Amino acid sequence: MSDPVLQPVSRTDGFVVRRSIFVTMSALLTAIGFVLMLDRYTGQVKFWEDYVVLAVFPLLFSQISVGFVLAIYGFFDKLRGGDPHHIMRGAWRKNEASIPLAATAIVVPVYNEDVGRVTRAVANMWRSLEKTGQIEHFDFYICSDSTHPDRWVEEECAWLSLCQKLNAFGKIFYRKRRHRINGKSGNVADFCRRWGKRYRYMVVMDADSVMIGPTLVRMVRAMEANPDAGIIQTQPYMVLGTSPFRRILQFSSHVYGGLFSQGCSMAQMASGSYWGHNAIIRVAAFIEYCDLPLLPVPDPGKRHVLSHDTVEAALMRRAGYGVWIAYEEPGSYEEGPPNLSDMLTRDRRWCAGNLQHFWFLFARGIEMGSRLQIWIGLMGYLCSPLWLITLVAGSFGSYFRQRFLMLSAEPEDLSAASITPTIELVALTFVLLFVPRILGILTTLPQAKSYGGGFRMIVSALLENLFSMLMAPVLMMFHSLFVLFTVLGVQIKWNPQNRADKGLSFRHCLKLYGWLSVLGLAGWPVTISYLGTAAWWLSPIFAGWILAPFLAWLTSGKGVGNFLIKCGLFVTPEEVNTPPELQGLNEDETEDDAKGGQPSPLWVQALLSPYVQAVHLALVRQGSTGKDETPPRSLADLRERLVREGPQAIPAKDAVRLLWHGETVFWLHQELWTRPKEQLHASWADLQSEAERSRLLKDYLLG
């Protein structure tokens, strides 16, 4: 197979100028910062720690410069009313309604998720599409990779219930993958291999994603009108948060997120970002060009690309198709992590994935814009250890200089011992950090009513800034550890994302973040005693560390979240005017809490309840007659053990093995009901009695 040749996709006249200005401005700002930093070292005695600081500084400064320039681009684009060369503003929009739609699959990959939440989101999207009158062009695929047998069986029952309620048999499908290879990207690739040919487009979602019907329809039309578009990524806004942490994130995603996306789109045009969900993809091109290559590392277990989206975008771009960000399209939503611990769990995964992208940075045939995306993603995590190194090296450099001067100079010279940034450098840093935020607020102010009013919006923004400032040093420490773990090859466990706003216990917070408090409480006085006034520059960092357990705990629960809602703080437009697609999504969260205490496993209902078993067998035997399924010896022993020792004796992994074998499931159904109680484990009597009032029947099948 020959390598694809990069085509000049949608390169309008302004493209080169835009990117040149973007790179030049970023480089210039970095250079100014570096010169100001160098200036502080002029005439000073230097130690090797100072050279470390000077070596790392441009890398760090370049990141805030890039962010600043993107925000300026976004602001400029907003002021002029949008990019006239953007794919979503093409001539096709004039006759939009006349563009016929093509077959599109909405792919919802799930992995041990809250099943009720997923199915309600699918139902809401279905109803929204129905209202557009274009539902016939869309099919839904719930592609499960769940490893927990309870989740698996629940997903199956939920699928039947969904199809029945929406009269969507033959339109909503459920597929459970037997071998969970390559995580989410493998899940989507598996869909493509099985059914990709049936569809021209697929909309890839996350388990917590929701998109409104009109936007889905418009995305398909945009793809139809632009055959060189490979991926169109919508801007998903975080919604439905009740915990303070999630509310702060969703507020900042609304106020600042759009600005950066717009700036990124203006600078990158057809080499935009793909975030792995809430995006439409041209299936044939994806199948042809975007299967992820293995990484060229010696350990076969580490060759899989963990974070697939950026690489897929780069491969799509390499094949000559455009990757666009549809930043203006409304009605694209996701949910953020509910607390700091869950965000860190997610970040650890992303960190490992982004660092792998290093390989693609120098790969041949990758477009410059894609390299830029990879670089930004890479530096997103590498900046943390670099920042930490700078802080430590800078502090030691100052200390050694102070000692050197004490021994060799007049006392009045000691004031010059510490390298404190010049006022110009501080001012420039503040401008680069805070101007994007101010621009975000300015662009949002006209819609202040949707954010609880102008005053509340400003107060929310100030609190958000304070929170971000205190969180930054905490994230720096954890991200540095994640980078270290990744480099050392410590395995990353792919945990399902927790999407419920359940509070963290203070004990948990103390256990996880207490070491930072100790570090802060011990480090602050020590630094002050050794560095004197220079240590005050480090105060926000120590403050963030000391307060970490308290902040993590305070921002995780619904109590403070409800108080913030009452005060009208961190309000987002979807809270003021909730679209129907978001209504009722988290309605049974309280019920879910109660469900957590349910003693009996759900999966045994696939063996006991005729209805649950029927659904399970129908799905597990898709396309098979089930006539020749002699179980292997190991399975025969396992099922006998289940009967004799009860479900608690069977690990989840073995339960999944049993459930995969249709004949075994049927055999167990017969045996568990026909065997006299003396031949069954005592727990089965209770489970049999529970079978008629199982949650699966109540919530899904008989509800």
Place this chain on the structure above:
Amino acid sequence: MNTATDQSWNDAYDRLVVYLRTYDLADHAHVARVALDLLQQAKDAYAKDSSREPTALTLSLAQEKITEWLAFNLPQADLSRSNLLSAGCIAILLSGAYRTAPGAFLTSPVPEEMRQALRESLISTGPDLNVSSMTPRHLDYGPMLQFARQTWHRIDLKELIVAVAFWVAVFVIFHWWLSQAL
């Protein structure tokens, strides 16, 4: 010949009732009637052949009767027993027969409209496969791969010295440049 005790028949009856309740039939009296009828048939069978224990005999009989009843009412009699039960139970669920016509469960003949509803409630679970080949294209990882490969495959003393010398040189040049510049 074994003789079953009253207790063992009580156990069989209790298990049978629990089993039939899992079908969630709205007519509880009908469930009781069906249970008694099945129990009697099991006792009759036991009288002829007492090799099986009452619970096993009664519940096996119940499952057989349900399969036969479904086979009679569905157009897919050629399916395996497990698939027939699966299709039948889904049809009962989707047609709502457990609520609308609970009295028809295990009776023959069933009302024609119910039979029709059951037949119309058979479902297909997934679309036919339309298989594509999706394989990764060759990607040349460029100079970094060459560099890394050499490191992975063999690190000898000479290369180590060269690498250390290289980085020392870089640091010295950087140091010299900064000393001149500042």
